[in-house]
Amino acid sequence: MLRRNFEQVWNQLRAKRAQFSDYLERIVLDGIRGFKDLRVPFQYPVTVLAGPNACGKSTVLFAAACAYRRVKGDSLSGRYPSEVFPDVRGYDIGGAVRMEFHYIVSGSNQAMTWSRSRDKWNRSYFGRKKGSQPARKTYLRTLANLTSPSEVRRFLQFSRGPLQEQTLPAEVVAFAHRILNREYDQVTVLKGVPADRDMLHARLKEPEPASYSEFHMSAGERAILRLAKDVSGLEGALVLIDEIEAGLHPFTQQHLMLELQRMALRNEIQFIIATHSPAVLETVPAEARVFLERQDGAVNVRPPFRDIMQRALYGRPLDKLLVLCEDEVAEALIRGVLDVLGPALDWLQSNVEVGRDSGMTEFPAHVRTLAMLRQLDSTLFILDGDARELIGELHKAAGDQSHALQTLFLPGEVSPEQWIWDRLRSAPSEYEESLGLSSGRLRESVERIGGIYASAVDKPRNIAKNRLVSLSDELQIDMHTLARTVGRREGKPGGELRPFANALQDKLSDWRSRA
Numbered sequence: 001m002l003r004r005n006f007e008q009v010w011n012q013l014r015a016k017r018a019q020f021s022d023y024l025e026r027i028v029l030d031g032i033r034g035f036k037d038l039r040v041p042f043q044y045p046v047t048v049l050a051g052p053n054a055c056g057k058s059t060v061l062f063a064a065a066c067a068y069r070r071v072k073g074d075s076l077s078g079r080y081p082s083e084v085f086p087d088v089r090g091y092d093i094g095g096a097v098r099m100e101f102h103y104i105v106s107g108s109n110q111a112m113t114w115s116r117s118r119d120k121w122n123r124s125y126f127g128r129k130k131g132s133q134p135a136r137k138t139y140l141r142t143l144a145n146l147t148s149p150s151e152v153r154r155f156l157q158f159s160r161g162p163l164q165e166q167t168l169p170a171e172v173v174a175f176a177h178r179i180l181n182r183e184y185d186q187v188t189v190l191k192g193v194p195a196d197r198d199m200l201h202a203r204l205k206e207p208e209p210a211s212y213s214e215f216h217m218s219a220g221e222r223a224i225l226r227l228a229k230d231v232s233g234l235e236g237a238l239v240l241i242d243e244i245e246a247g248l249h250p251f252t253q254q255h256l257m258l259e260l261q262r263m264a265l266r267n268e269i270q271f272i273i274a275t276h277s278p279a280v281l282e283t284v285p286a287e288a289r290v291f292l293e294r295q296d297g298a299v300n301v302r303p304p305f306r307d308i309m310q311r312a313l314y315g316r317p318l319d320k321l322l323v324l325c326e327d328e329v330a331e332a333l334i335r336g337v338l339d340v341l342g343p344a345l346d347w348l349q350s351n352v353e354v355g356r357d358s359g360m361t362e363f364p365a366h367v368r369t370l371a372m373l374r375q376l377d378s379t380l381f382i383l384d385g386d387a388r389e390l391i392g393e394l395h396k397a398a399g400d401q402s403h404a405l406q407t408l409f410l411p412g413e414v415s416p417e418q419w420i421w422d423r424l425r426s427a428p429s430e431y432e433e434s435l436g437l438s439s440g441r442l443r444e445s446v447e448r449i450g451g452i453y454a455s456a457v458d459k460p461r462n463i464a465k466n467r468l469v470s471l472s473d474e475l476q477i478d479m480h481t482l483a484r485t486v487g488r489r490e491g492k493p494g495g496e497l498r499p500f501a502n503a504l505q506d507k508l509s510d511w512r513s514r515a
Helices: 002-017 057-064 149-158 172-179 217-231 250-267 306-312 330-343 360-374 386-401 418-424 429-432 441-453 460-475 479-490 498-514
Strands: 022-030 038-041 046-050 099-107 108-117 121-126 138-142 164-167 184-191 198-204 209-213 238-242 270-275 287-294 297-303 321-324 352-355 381-383 406-409
Touching: 022 057, 022 270, 022 297, 038 287, 038 297, 046 057, 046 250, 057 217, 057 238, 057 250, 057 270, 057 287, 138 217, 164 198, 164 460, 172 184, 172 217, 172 250, 184 217, 198 217, 250 270, 287 360, 321 360, 330 352, 330 418, 330 479, 360 381, 360 386, 386 429, 406 498, 418 429, 418 441, 418 460, 418 479, 429 441, 429 479, 441 460
Parallel strands: 046 270, 046 287, 138 238, 238 270, 321 352, 321 381, 381 406
Antiparallel strands: 022 038, 022 099, 099 108, 108 121, 164 184, 184 198, 198 209, 287 297
């Protein structure tokens, strides 16, 4: 049910984005905190910034806080960007800095740059005379902020002065209830001394009535109530949240993200959120995930890969071997071989984490990332048979990081699609029973489709892929099942994949002995 709710709101927000009258489309950062011409796009109204520590997530978030001119009621004063990027006697910023913003403002495209030179921030508008910075309510929030002794002391001092009580609107209470599943009778704000400080107070409904201030709340409950109070009434705003997962259970994180996307849909709010949580990442579509990575002193935006790289960046079970291949067909072949090896090794498919959909050209970057995260020794790269020329570049990437590289190749010197086609064509009668086909059907389909593509003009890899797709469609057998069946049959003793299966078994056994 939760997955269906997310998919529904994703489709609605994709359609809604074009209707946003104000939208921050991208930021370009140069010269600040090691960034060099870093381009960060915001393709979806709720963007999640992700990556390891010190990769620059908060820097991008704070830069976004400088995009708009302040309006009444903002959580930030007008001292930006010096407010969010303070310079202590020239030690923090230093040198030339540029922050470039590209917007949709009232339906039209605009751009602006903050630049810093000689200890002063200046705005420019790409040569436009009489340009002005767009105005938009901007909210910046770090949820992990009830941790310091000084804040606790402020609460204790706060309680000594006179208090004024203000009841929060019903939509705020409803927002918190949907996430926390707590029946609040009332949530109020107590305002007192110091003047810039307030305190939340909650009263629960029967049958377990309770009344308490936020000083006695859990970190998660306080975070949700504070966020609900601050953003529930916003419309058309830019909301920036750092460490959104702080103090929250993964299940609560997902419900919070669902409510924020529904809020974005209702009120045309744009959210930019920084996180380390894989639970948060799973709540937004691929185009909403911005992965930042720092290598060799530079920060880059990585494509939103699924599976293995995302898990490498955000933690994974320690008892799993990572296997990285190129695409779904390669994965299915490998899974078929693992079906054969499992009983002999007392090995479960769940012991292997197979990642794909990244493309072999990205493998050198993966090697460097996994080495940096100290996960290269528990990763096996399985390349297609026609990717052998890449091995030198991979070993160089691993050598640069002083790590060993574990590799295997799928059989032959052709793409997996071509290799599977050749197996089906060479022994169609043997595969018809395995695939549940009537006698002669596979042979007939392979001959007919092969004839159609015989005169095709394209790269051999593309022809092989399209030909196998056509066969899959005609037989009404999905590609994964077709490839896994071939892998399972050819991985048995005497099969064409048996040498590969033996090599894979050696790799699995070696890893198990070291794990």
